[in-house]
Amino acid sequence: MVFWKKLTQDERKYRIEQALHQNVNFATDASLGYPASKLDERVFYNDAPFLKDAPTLQTYVANPNHIGCHTLGTSEKAFSGTQDIEREVLNVIACDIFNAKPHDFDGYISPGGTEANIQALWMYRNLFITHFKAQLNEIAIVASEDTHYSIAKGSNLLQIDWIKVPVGFKTREISPEKLEQLIVEAKNSGKKYFIAVANMGTTMFGSVDNPDVYTHVFEKAQVIYKLHIDGAYGGFVYPFSNQQSKINFSNPKISSITIDAHKMLQAPYGTGVFICRKGLIENVLTQEAEYVEGMDLTLCGSRSGSNAVAVWMILFTYGPHGWYEKVSILQMRTEYLCKELEKLGVDFYRHPYMNIVTVDAQFISKELEKKYDLVPQKHNDDNNWYKIVLMDHVEVEHLTNFIDDLKHHLYAEKTM
Numbered sequence: 001m002v003f004w005k006k007l008t009q010d011e012r013k014y015r016i017e018q019a020l021h022q023n024v025n026f027a028t029d030a031s032l033g034y035p036a037s038k039l040d041e042r043v044f045y046n047d048a049p050f051l052k053d054a055p056t057l058q059t060y061v062a063n064p065n066h067i068g069c070h071t072l073g074t075s076e077k078a079f080s081g082t083q084d085i086e087r088e089v090l091n092v093i094a095c096d097i098f099n100a101k102p103h104d105f106d107g108y109i110s111p112g113g114t115e116a117n118i119q120a121l122w123m124y125r126n127l128f129i130t131h132f133k134a135q136l137n138e139i140a141i142v143a144s145e146d147t148h149y150s151i152a153k154g155s156n157l158l159q160i161d162w163i164k165v166p167v168g169f170k171t172r173e174i175s176p177e178k179l180e181q182l183i184v185e186a187k188n189s190g191k192k193y194f195i196a197v198a199n200m201g202t203t204m205f206g207s208v209d210n211p212d213v214y215t216h217v218f219e220k221a222q223v224i225y226k227l228h229i230d231g232a233y234g235g236f237v238y239p240f241s242n243q244q245s246k247i248n249f250s251n252p253k254i255s256s257i258t259i260d261a262h263k264m265l266q267a268p269y270g271t272g273v274f275i276c277r278k279g280l281i282e283n284v285l286t287q288e289a290e291y292v293e294g295m296d297l298t299l300c301g302s303r304s305g306s307n308a309v310a311v312w313m314i315l316f317t318y319g320p321h322g323w324y325e326k327v328s329i330l331q332m333r334t335e336y337l338c339k340e341l342e343k344l345g346v347d348f349y350r351h352p353y354m355n356i357v358t359v360d361a362q363f364i365s366k367e368l369e370k371k372y373d374l375v376p377q378k379h380n381d382d383n384n385w386y387k388i389v390l391m392d393h394v395e396v397e398h399l400t401n402f403i404d405d406l407k408h409h410l411y412a413e414k415t416m
Contacts, residue, residue: 002102003091006319015085015316016055016309022081023064023305034078038063056310064305067292069281071106074294079305086308092315094275097239098257100249107275109261109308111300113232114150116258116274119284119299120228121154121195123256123276126283128193132224136160140186142214143197144174146205148230151197161191172207172349180217187221194218194225200247200257201234204377204387205349206356208238208247215253228256232272234354235259240327242353255280261311264327266392271307326392330355333399334390340403344410355390365409372402 007015024031026038027046038046039061046061064079066086075083090107094100110116121141128134141162143151155162163186165179183194196218198209211227218225229247231238236259239245248254256276261267281297289296318326334355341348347360364374364386374386388394388402 001096001320003088004096004315004320006322007316012313012316013053013055016059016313019081019085019309020058020062022084023062024078026063031078034065036063036065056306056313059306059309060304062306065302066109066305066308067296067298067302068294069106069108069297071108072281072294072297076293082305082308085312086305089308089311089315090273090275093235093259093273094249096320097235098248098275100275100277104278105249105275106278106281106297107273108298109303109311110272110274110298111270111303112262112272113148113230113258113260114153114272115299116232116260116272117148117150117197117228117230118154118157119274120197120256120258120276121151121158121160122299123280123283124195124226124228125158125160127226127280128224130283132193134193138190138192139195140191140193141195141197142179142183144199144202144209146172146202146207147197147199148203148232151230160195167207170349172202172205172351174209174213176213176217179213180220183217183221183223187223192223194223196225196227198227198229198247199234200229200231200238201351201354201356203233204356204375204385205358206234206351206354207349208234208351208354211247211251211254226255227253228258229254230258232258232260233263233356235273236261236264236323237327237330237355238353240324241331241355245353249277261307261314264391265311265314267310267314268307270304271311273311327355330390330392333394333396336396337388337390337399337403340399344403344407346406346410349385356387357390358385358387361385363406363410368402368405368409371405372398 051058064082068075070083070086086109094105095102125139128139136159139160141155144165144167146167163182165174167174196214198211198214200208259273261271262269284297286296337357338350346363349358361383376383377385
């Protein structure tokens with residue numbers, strides 16, 4: 001690890017105070033040109049005694065705007081201190097977790113994984129249009145049927161087709177044969193440029209796509225493509241539970257990655273992360289944002305610098321070893337649940353390196369669904385699966401209670 005380390009509470013507090021000192025202070029500085037200010041003190045009490053020991057809350061009160069992309073060119077100088085914090089977060093995630101080379105990536109903390117995924121699609125669509133003179137009807141997104149709905153949103157917004165690839169019902173794996181057939185058909189119908197989205201932990205199953213399946217088929221078909229990894233859920237799990245993973249920037253065919261801090265990292269909502277290789281994000285430069293120093297390369301424009309501080313605080317509280325330990329504990333709880341389900345003869349899916357267990361719906365009663373807030377794949381009579389996500393608040397006691405209730409349900413079903 002080059003950038004990631006564990007810091008003491010005093011070290012973390014000092015670092016954020018230092019960053020805020022570098023930012024404009026709307027309470028004391030004559031800052032006439034910014035359409036922003038600190039939080040309204042008639043509503044948000046900025047003199048609360050607890051704020052001195054709460055760096056993240058101090059930052060929310062200070063209200064820094066992180067408009068732009070702070071890994072490329074210049075940025076708004078008024079918020080340079082917390083922009084440095086965002087860069088430190090991106091260095092940890094890009095380099096220490098996903099094996100990018102320092103200074104060889106761009107990225108930002110977005111309002112969520114949905115935007116980060118759409119940012120990738122937008123960037124590649126524009127790349128194909130700008131550099132290859134592609135027409136919209138010549139570009140297609142390729143992603144599995146288990147892919148997050150943000151891809152469907154992106155397809156609709158950007159007006160490019162989504163080729164939905166079937167997966168095995170029990171394996172949740174992409175069918176290489178079906179993928180090849182779909183790409184051949186798309187090529188024959190005039191598609192020339194493809195944006196592949198490979199999942200690192202699907203929302204419903206926690207399944208992980210093999211990106212080599214996509215690249216092999218594209219290269220065999222001799223088409224132009226870009227490969228994006230949606231690690232919104234699995235990005236803070238899979239690289240730690242599977243330390244041999246090659247789904248990162250060491251694979252030269254992977255060009256961008258999305259990861260959410262407000263899922264496994266337990267950061268406040270609005271903390272998605274988008275990272276891509278150098279030379280790509282310029283394709284979404286908004287030339288019209290001339291009053292923004294450095295201009296804007298993000299879908300959202302203005303965004304809170306407080307979210308960068310929140311993610312920084314979590315990363316540097318745990319450090320890499322502390323985070324590995326946390327993921328390992330959740331993996332053990334997941335394995336415990338799976339062994340208990342196997343004893344009961346209950347069918348389920350679980351990727352071996354993830355902490356999501358998806359149970360065949362025929363084994364789950366409506367009472368169990370309601371009592372344990374199980375999430376169905378579909379909120380209608382056509383539902384096939386319920387998922388259990390082993391997050392930090394799900395302890396062994398919760399799992400043993402669930403297993404006991406499941407036993408009673410199955411016994412009652414058997415005796416009817």
